[in-house]
Amino acid sequence: MHQHYTVHFAKGALPPRIATERYFLDPELGHRKDILTEDDVYCSCLAKTLCHVPVPVTVGFYAPFGCRLHMMLDKITALMQQEAAQREAEELEHVQWRPRPVQGWAFPKLLWYLVFLRPIITEVHLRRKNVKFLFIRFSAWQYAGTDKLWAGLVTTLCEGIRHQYGALPFSVYSVLGTKAATTQGFRQREWQCRHRVCLALLALLAVLSLGVGLLYLSVGARSLSHRATNSSLLRVFGGAATTLSGSGLLMAVYSVGKHLFVSQRKKIERLVSREKFGSQLGFMCEVKKEVELLTDFLCFLEIYQRRRLRVVLEVTGLDTCYPERVVGVLNAINTLLSDSHAPFIFILVVDPSILAACLESAGSMKGTADNGYLFLNRTVTLPFSVPIMGRRTKLQFLHDAVQSRDDLLYREMTRKLRPLGGAGARGGEGAQLLEVQTQAGGEREQSRIDAEAARRIREALFCLHDERDCLYEYVPDNVVSMRRIVNTVPITVRLLQQQQGDFGGPSPRQAVAWVVLANQWPCRLSWALQCLEDRQQAGGAPEARARLWDVFSDHSRELHTMTKPLQNVLDLDGDPELFERFLGADFPFTVAEAQSLLRCTVNLDHSIRRRMGLIRAVSALKPPSPPKSPARDSPHAANGANHAPGPARAGHPAGHSPVHASEAHHPRDWAQGGKPRPMA
Numbered sequence: 001m002h003q004h005y006t007v008h009f010a011k012g013a014l015p016p017r018i019a020t021e022r023y024f025l026d027p028e029l030g031h032r033k034d035i036l037t038e039d040d041v042y043c044s045c046l047a048k049t050l051c052h053v054p055v056p057v058t059v060g061f062y063a064p065f066g067c068r069l070h071m072m073l074d075k076i077t078a079l080m081q082q083e084a085a086q087r088e089a090e091e092l093e094h095v096q097w098r099p100r101p102v103q104g105w106a107f108p109k110l111l112w113y114l115v116f117l118r119p120i121i122t123e124v125h126l127r128r129k130n131v132k133f134l135f136i137r138f139s140a141w142q143y144a145g146t147d148k149l150w151a152g153l154v155t156t157l158c159e160g161i162r163h164q165y166g167a168l169p170f171s172v173y174s175v176l177g178t179k180a181a182t183t184q185g186f187r188q189r190e191w192q193c194r195h196r197v198c199l200a201l202l203a204l205l206a207v208l209s210l211g212v213g214l215l216y217l218s219v220g221a222r223s224l225s226h227r228a229t230n231s232s233l234l235r236v237f238g239g240a241a242t243t244l245s246g247s248g249l250l251m252a253v254y255s256v257g258k259h260l261f262v263s264q265r266k267k268i269e270r271l272v273s274r275e276k277f278g279s280q281l282g283f284m285c286e287v288k289k290e291v292e293l294l295t296d297f298l299c300f301l302e303i304y305q306r307r308r309l310r311v312v313l314e315v316t317g318l319d320t321c322y323p324e325r326v327v328g329v330l331n332a333i334n335t336l337l338s339d340s341h342a343p344f345i346f347i348l349v350v351d352p353s354i355l356a357a358c359l360e361s362a363g364s365m366k367g368t369a370d371n372g373y374l375f376l377n378r379t380v381t382l383p384f385s386v387p388i389m390g391r392r393t394k395l396q397f398l399h400d401a402v403q404s405r406d407d408l409l410y411r412e413m414t415r416k417l418r419p420l421g422g423a424g425a426r427g428g429e430g431a432q433l434l435e436v437q438t439q440a441g442g443e444r445e446q447s448r449i450d451a452e453a454a455r456r457i458r459e460a461l462f463c464l465h466d467e468r469d470c471l472y473e474y475v476p477d478n479v480v481s482m483r484r485i486v487n488t489v490p491i492t493v494r495l496l497q498q499q500q501g502d503f504g505g506p507s508p509r510q511a512v513a514w515v516v517l518a519n520q521w522p523c524r525l526s527w528a529l530q531c532l533e534d535r536q537q538a539g540g541a542p543e544a545r546a547r548l549w550d551v552f553s554d555h556s557r558e559l560h561t562m563t564k565p566l567q568n569v570l571d572l573d574g575d576p577e578l579f580e581r582f583l584g585a586d587f588p589f590t591v592a593e594a595q596s597l598l599r600c601t602v603n604l605d606h607s608i609r610r611r612m613g614l615i616r617a618v619s620a621l622k623p624p625s626p627p628k629s630p631a632r633d634s635p636h637a638a639n640g641a642n643h644a645p646g647p648a649r650a651g652h653p654a655g656h657s658p659v660h661a662s663e664a665h666h667p668r669d670w671a672q673g674g675k676p677r678p679m680a
Contacts, residue, residue: 038390043072046384047079050345051087051131053382055310056337060380061349068397068479069349072386073137073314080133080312088130088307099130099306102165110304114172116198117191119180119303124188131308136160140329141317150328154287155268157313157336158294162263165301171259173297175252180299190303208245214238288335295342302343312345319354323362326355330379352376389477397479398465398472401486453497457490460508464489470586471509474516474578481519488515488603495600505596513587514597518604520574521582523566526608527559528552529598532591533609534616544592549583551591558616565615569608 050059063069092098102110136157143152162170178194215238268287302309315333318326333346356372377383389397463469464486475482492511499505506514517525528551535542535551542551563570573579583589589597 037393037396038387039068039072039075039393042387043075044079047076047083049382050076050080050312051083053345056339056342056344056346057382058333058337058346058348058380060352060376060383061347061386062352062383063349063386064351064478068389068477069316069386071479073316073347073349077133077135077312084131084133088132091128091130097306100304102169102301102305110169111172113191113304114169114300115176116194118178118194119300120190120192121180121182121299121303122188122190125190125303125306128306128308130306131310132305134161134164134309134311135314136311137314137316139317140315140325141320143321143325150325150332151268153313153315153329153332154291154336157311158263158268158290160313161294161298161311167260167263168256170297171256173300174259174293175255177297177300179296180303204245204248207241208249211238211241211243211245215242288338291336291342292339295339298343299341308343310343310345312347314347314349316349318348319351319358321358323358326358327362330359333379348380394472394475394477395465395467397482398475398486401479401482402461402465449497453494456497456508457493460489460493460512461486463509463512469509471513471516474520474582474586476520476574484603485512485515485519488519491602492597492600495602496597499596499599506593510587510589510593511597511600513582514589514601515603517582517587517589518601521579522604522608523569523573524552524559524576524579525604526569527555527612529594530609530612530616531555532594534613542591544590546591547583548589548591548594549580552583562612562615562619566612569611 046059050057061069061073088099100106100109138153138156140152176197181192215235218232218235218238268290298309298311315329318329321329333348336342336344337346352373356376359372359375360370463471464475465472475485489512492515493508496505496511528548531554532542532548532551559566
């Protein structure tokens with residue numbers, strides 16, 4: 001049933017990788033090995049696990065914000081549905097029964113089973129392998145501004161199941177349904193007749209028929225001129241029987257209609273909307289009863305449909321809510337999971353670092369969740385940390401981001417020039433003809449410039465997802481950052497075109513590399529540019545061929561002393577080792593290229609450089625020196641007057657004079673021959 005498939009990955013420029021990796025996949029995933037990515041492998045393994053894991057279960061889908069979460073969730077959903085279809089096909093090959101539908105012509109049969117039959121959990125049912133998944137996605141961000149966030153989770157679950165099977169079956173089950181019974185020993189019959197319901201219904205129908213008959217006889221006796229006493233007695237007994245039986249039937253219909261129009265969502269919202277609902281006695285007990293009723297209804301449908309049911313609730317956006325709201329949602333999840341037979345699979349899509357901080361800062365969790373990670377581990381029963389984006393996955397995402405752009409590239413490259421003969425013929429006068437020809441020449445030149453710019457933009461974007469280039473290795477795994485880079489490249493290329501004129505200067509590859517540099521390391525790049533600007537203002541600018549990495553290296557120690565005031569800005573940078581490799585080896589930008597590209601940089605916050613410049617200026621100010629006493633200056637003055645060589649003073653070797661304090665605090669500028677650089 002399962003086969004091994006070998007997936008080949010081309011070697012890149014980053015640390016050495018294994019050229020051949022072996023994954024355990026299904027044939028339907030392995031037949032297209034050319035588009036198989038690392039995310040497909042992880043999603044396939046998680047989907048297979050969720051098809052076999054015992055319920056209830058809470059999956060901690062851990063990943064930072066923007067890390068392709070929704071795409072992976074959609075992929076997991078598709079793979080789980082595919083696995084469920086495959087398991088059901090395999091199950092039906094060995095059994096004679098078929099799953100019962102719940103819609104269409106089978107809907108009256110479902111209502112009949114709901115009213116007159118009681119399900120029984122048998123060993124045959126427990127051994128069934130076919131399963132059906134009901135996917136419900138809950139976005140906590142939609143309820144982030146309210147204190148009823150946890151109630152929104154429960155109501156979303158109820159509404160999702162109600163929408164899947166319709167409002168009438170659940171309403172009938174809420175009024176007339178019964179909980180599934182369990183049997184000891186082997187039993188094949190899964191249904192048991194509800195004798196009490198059948199007898200009660202027959203009694204009501206019999207009494208109703210008797211009452212209608214008596215009323216009919218009373219009308220007939222009056223028409224035949226019988227005694228008035230007999231007709232009145234028949235009318236009284238007939239009316240009483242009809243009223244009693246009819247009221248019983250009407251009460252049942254009224255209860256079903258009430259549950260039909262007043263859903264569980266409205267019930268819970270009505271409880272929540274009351275004042276001081278949190279302190280109301282038995283409030284959570286009422287919510288738990290509604291959840292248990294929902295669980296029993298799903299168990300009934302499992303036996304009726306002859307398949308296992310699993311409700312997959314995907315909780316997203318929880319790390320964007322207030323701490324108290326997060327605690328409420330986790331408490332609601334624990335409430336839903338309190339039933340050991342609940343067929344729920346919760347996929348908690350969060351950033352664990354943010355969620356742990358929310359739990360630790362919540363006032364209601366003091367003493368309970370002092371360590372947010374420990375509390376999260378008590379809730380999550382299946383942790384799944386989204387791995388680092390693989391090579392093929394990153395290339396696929398970059399390719400999709402580039403292909404999804406609507407930059408009118410093809411329209412600009414294939415745009416035809418308008419004919420000029422008709423416009424010139426209609427002019428009549430020489431001045432008008434000259435104006436038309438000049439305008440046409442300008443449009444032709446602009447079309448040529450746009451076509452060349454479109455070509456350069458395509459070349460630059462191709463470098464992002466080219467397997468032979470190392471640039472994609474510096475692109476972050478964040479999908480939002482990928483789109484930011486892809487959207488910034490056309491602006492940078494067009495600005496370079498306007499500055500260079502004849503399309504000289506930096507190449508498209510250098511332009512897209514500069515965009516990646518500004519996106520990944522805004523603080524370190526701003527520091528190098530600020531130091532370069534300060535050298536130019538001091539009159540000691542390095543040569544145009546000097547590397548930008550050398551400028552940064554010369555002032556890296558000074559940046560280290562400013563980590564505290566620049567902590568928030570430094571947090572924006574990526575891996576510092578990759579930064580060194582980027583500027584030092586793969587893309588050694590020179591000072592001239594950096595100055596040329598700086599005028600076209602739109603994705604770098606210039607306020608960072610201004611802040612660095614102010615901090616450097618303040619740190620360069622010398623504090624006023626205290627006045628020196630004459631007693632302390634006399635020995636030094638005497639020693640200074642004697643220029644004869646003498647024994648070296650303690651702490652200084654012979655032949656060397658101590659460095660002045662002002663020189664010790666000023667960095668020496670190598671562009672000025674080692675002299676101290678003047679500070680503002």
